[in-house]
Amino acid sequence: MIESDLLLHGYRLGVFPMAMEDDSIEWFSPDPRGIIPLDSFHLPHAARRAWEQRKFEIKIDTAFADVIRE
Incomplete structure (x- = not known):
């Protein structure tokens, strides 16, 4: 398992x-x-x-901080 601090550092x-x-x-x-x-x-x-059948949703840059924090 990768610690969240290390993962965020890698992403940066x-x-x-x-x-x-x-x-x-x-x-x-x-x-x-x-x-x-x-x-x-x-x-x-x-x-x-x-x-067209609304089987999924496309979102961009929504709740970025929440996603990273999770």
């Missing part, structure tokens, strides 16, 4: 933990980082249908 440095097959945890800092360019983003048909 731009790294994140990932469990490995042997149950160890390693820190990663991908280069380049994953970016979804919104000007050319295509929403697949199944995802669009799920959105």
Whole structure:
């Protein structure tokens, strides 16, 4: 288990933990980082249908402090 202070410190440095097959945890800092360019983003048909049926909600930057604290 990773202590919350260590996890937050890693996030501030731009790294994140990932469990490995042997149950160890390693820190990663991908280069380049994953970016979804919104000007050319295509929403697949199944995802669009799920959105139209209100099967889920999309939120951005909502309750950030609460999420980090949890």
